[in-house]
Amino acid sequence: MDGSSPITAEPDSYTTEDGRKIGGVVMEMKNITLRFGGVTAIKDISFDIREGEVRAIIGPNGAGKSSMLNVINGFYHPQEGEIWYLGKKRGPMKPYEIARQGIARTFQNIALFRGMTTLDNIMTGRLTKMKSGIFSQAIWKGRAEAEEIEQREKAERVIDFLEIQHIRKAPVGSLPYGLQKRVELGRALVAEPSLLLLDEPMAGMNVEEKEDMSRFILDVNEEFGTTIALIEHDMGVVMDISDRVVVMDYGAKIGDGTPSEVRNNQKVIDAYLGVSHD
Amino acid sequence: MSADFWFGVEVFLNGLMAGVMYSLVALGFVLIFKASGIFNYAQGVMALFAAQTLVGLQTGLIPFSHLINAIFGTEFHHFGQAAPDWWIETYSRGLSVLLPESISLSIAGFLGFYGPTILAIIFAALVMLFFAILVEKLVLKHLVNQEPIILFMATIGLAFFMEGFGELMWGSDVKTLDIGIEQGGNVWFEEKTSFLGGEDFYGFYLDTLDIYATFIAVALVLALVLFSQYTKTGRALRAVADDHQAALSVGISLRTIWVIVWTIAGFVALVAGMMWGAKSGVQFSLSLIALKALPVLMLGGFTSIPGAIIGGLIIGVGEKMFEFLIGAPYLGGATENWFAYMLALLFLVFRPQGLFGEKIIERV
Numbered sequence: 001m002d003g004s005s006p007i008t009a010e011p012d013s014y015t016t017e018d019g020r021k022i023g024g025v026v027m028e029m030k031n032i033t034l035r036f037g038g039v040t041a042i043k044d045i046s047f048d049i050r051e052g053e054v055r056a057i058i059g060p061n062g063a064g065k066s067s068m069l070n071v072i073n074g075f076y077h078p079q080e081g082e083i084w085y086l087g088k089k090r091g092p093m094k095p096y097e098i099a100r101q102g103i104a105r106t107f108q109n110i111a112l113f114r115g116m117t118t119l120d121n122i123m124t125g126r127l128t129k130m131k132s133g134i135f136s137q138a139i140w141k142g143r144a145e146a147e148e149i150e151q152r153e154k155a156e157r158v159i160d161f162l163e164i165q166h167i168r169k170a171p172v173g174s175l176p177y178g179l180q181k182r183v184e185l186g187r188a189l190v191a192e193p194s195l196l197l198l199d200e201p202m203a204g205m206n207v208e209e210k211e212d213m214s215r216f217i218l219d220v221n222e223e224f225g226t227t228i229a230l231i232e233h234d235m236g237v238v239m240d241i242s243d244r245v246v247v248m249d250y251g252a253k254i255g256d257g258t259p260s261e262v263r264n265n266q267k268v269i270d271a272y273l274g275v276s277h278d
Numbered sequence: 279m280s281a282d283f284w285f286g287v288e289v290f291l292n293g294l295m296a297g298v299m300y301s302l303v304a305l306g307f308v309l310i311f312k313a314s315g316i317f318n319y320a321q322g323v324m325a326l327f328a329a330q331t332l333v334g335l336q337t338g339l340i341p342f343s344h345l346i347n348a349i350f351g352t353e354f355h356h357f358g359q360a361a362p363d364w365w366i367e368t369y370s371r372g373l374s375v376l377l378p379e380s381i382s383l384s385i386a387g388f389l390g391f392y393g394p395t396i397l398a399i400i401f402a403a404l405v406m407l408f409f410a411i412l413v414e415k416l417v418l419k420h421l422v423n424q425e426p427i428i429l430f431m432a433t434i435g436l437a438f439f440m441e442g443f444g445e446l447m448w449g450s451d452v453k454t455l456d457i458g459i460e461q462g463g464n465v466w467f468e469e470k471t472s473f474l475g476g477e478d479f480y481g482f483y484l485d486t487l488d489i490y491a492t493f494i495a496v497a498l499v500l501a502l503v504l505f506s507q508y509t510k511t512g513r514a515l516r517a518v519a520d521d522h523q524a525a526l527s528v529g530i531s532l533r534t535i536w537v538i539v540w541t542i543a544g545f546v547a548l549v550a551g552m553m554w555g556a557k558s559g560v561q562f563s564l565s566l567i568a569l570k571a572l573p574v575l576m577l578g579g580f581t582s583i584p585g586a587i588i589g590g591l592i593i594g595v596g597e598k599m600f601e602f603l604i605g606a607p608y609l610g611g612a613t614e615n616w617f618a619y620m621l622a623l624l625f626l627v628f629r630p631q632g633l634f635g636e637k638i639i640e641r642v
Binding site for chain 2: 114
C-alpha cells in the first residue's frame with residue numbers, strides 16, 4: 001500500500017507547513033472544456049495535482065465540480081483540452097480502463113454494492129489487481145486460491161485501518177450513512193490508487209462523522225502517501241485538510257492556491273464566500 | 279398409512295421434480311435480468327437452439343443442409359453414419375495394450391456410447407459461448423443506456439431470429455434427443471418403496487429422467503452459487519448487478535461481464551434444453567417452456583436466484599397437488615395448465631415484488 005508510482009520528478013516540488021514533502025505532477029488538466037449540448041459545464045480550466053498532496057476543488061452549487069471529477073475519472077469526455085496522467089497524455093478511455101490505471105473514486109450519493117457485505121464490497125476494489133483466469137477460478141485451485149488469500153489480507157488491512165472490523169460481514173445496505181461512506185472510502189483505498197477522488201466525502205454527515213472522516217482522509221494521505229483530490233461544500237473542513245485548493249464558479253476557475261491564499265482572494269470572496277462567516 | 283396418502287407423497291415428489299425443471303428455465307432469466315436489467319424474452323428460444331445444436335452435433339447433421347440441398351439440388355443430410363461398433367472395436371484394441379481385455383472393452387463401450395454425446399455437449403456449450411459474444415457485439419453494445427423496453431424489444435427480435443436461424447441450420451423436423459438416460463418409471467425406486475402402502479400400493483412411480491434432471495439441476499445451481507460467492511468474477515457479476523457506475527469505477531468492464539452472463543445463461547439454457555428435449559423431443563414447443571418460467575419469476579422475483587429455485591418448486595408442487603386434491607375430484611381436472619398463471623396473478627395483485635424480490639420503493 002505504498003501508493004507510489006514512477007512519476008516524472010518536477011523541480012518545483014514543495015514542502016507543506018506540517019513538513020510533508022509534495023512530489024511531482026500526478027495529473028495535469030490543460031484547458032479542459034466540457035459542454036452538454038448548449039450548456040458549458042467547464043470552461044477552459046487548467047490545474048495540476050501533485051504526488052502526495054490533498055487537493056480540493058470547491059465552488060458553489062452548479063459550479064461544475066462534480067463534472068470535473070467525472071472528467072478525471074472518465075465518465076465524461078471533454079470536448080477540448082488535454083489530460084496528462086503520470087507523465088503521459090491520456091486519450092479517450094473508458095471509466096473502467098481509467099480505474100485500472102490507478103484512479104479510484106467515491107461518489108456523492110454512495111454507490112456501494114448494496115446486496116454485498118462490507119468485506120465483499122472492499123474486495124471488489126481489488127478486482128483489477130487479480131489475474132487468475134476463469135478456468136482456475138472455476139476449480140478454485142492454484143492461482144485463484146492463492147490470489148484470493150493474498151487479496152483478502154490487503155482488504156483486512158484497510159478494514160482495520162478504517163475501524164470497520166465490526167461490520168465486516170454485514171450487508172452494507174443496512175448500515176448507517178456514515179459507515180457506508182467509510183466502506184466506500186475503503187473500497188477505493190484498497191485499490192492502492194495513484195490518485196484517489198472523493199466526491200463530497202462529508203456531504204450529509206453530522207459534526208462527529210465529519211471529524212471522523214477528516215481524520216481518515218488525513219491518515220490515508222499520511223500513512224499511505226496517497227494523492228487525494230476531493231470536492232467539498234464544507235469550507236471549514238476544506239481549509240483544514242487540503243494543501244491546495246482550486247475554486248470554480250459557473251464552470252470557470254477563479255482561484256488556485258493554498259487555503260490561506262484562496263481565502264484572501266477577492267474574486268473568491270465575492271463569488272463564493274460573499275460575506276465572511278466569522 | 280393408507281395407499282392414498284402415499285400416492286399423495288408420490289404426487290408431491292413428482293411436483294418437486296417438475297418444479298426443478300421450471301427453476302432451471304427461470305434461472306436463465308434471473309441471471310441476465312440481475313446483471314443487465316434486461317428481461318430476456320429469447321431465453322426459451324435459447325434453450326431450443328441449444329437443444330437443436332446438441333442433437334445436430336450428436337447425430338452428425340450437416341448444418342444448413344436443407345438450404346444447401348435446395349440451392350444446389352444435392353441430397354445430403356448427415357456426415358456419414360454413426361458407427362458405435364467400429365468405435366468400440368478400435369478403442370478396445372488400442373486400450374488392450376495397456377489394460378486387461380475386459381476392462382478395456384467396458385471403457386471403450388462407455389466411450390463408444392457416451393463419447394459422442396459428451397463431445398456434443400462440450401461443442402454445444404462452445405456454440406453458446408460464441409452466441410453470447412455475438413449478442414454482445416451486435417446487439418447489446420449498441421443499446422447501452424437505452425430504456426429497458428427497447429432492450430426487451432431487442433430480445434424479442436433476437437428470439438425470432440434464433441428461432442428461424444435454428445430451423446435453417448438444423449431443420450424444422452421434430453428430433454429425438456437421446457442422452458443415454460432411460461425414460462419411464464424407475465424400477466429400482468418402485469420396488470424399494472412398494473412396502474410403504476400395503477397391498478394396494480405398488481411403490482413410487484418416478485421417471486428416471488426426472489431423477490437425473492433433478493440431480494443435474496441441483497449440481498448446476500450449487501456450482502453457480504459457489505462461483506458467484508467465492509470467485510473474483512462472481513464478485514464482479516454481483517457488483518454489476520448492484521450498481522453499474524460503481525462497478526465501472528472499480529475497474530469492471532461491463533461488456534466483459536455481459537458476455538460472461540449471457541454465456542452462463544446459454545449454459546443454463548443448454549442444460550434446460552437438454553433435459554426438456556430428452557423428455558419431450560426437440561421441437562418448436564420446447565421454446566414455450568419460457569412461458570412456464572414466467573409464473574415462477576412472478577413468485578420468486580426477477581432478481582433472486584433462490585427465489586427462482588423456490589418459486590419453481592412451489593409452482594411444480596402446487597400445480598400437481600392442486601390437480602390431485604382439488605382439480606381432479608371437484609373441477610373436472612386439467613387444472614395444471616392454468617394453475618401456475620392463476621397463482622402468478624394472485625401474487626401480482628398482492629405482492630408484486632414476489633417472495634424474494636427487492637421491494638420496489640419509488641423515491642419522490
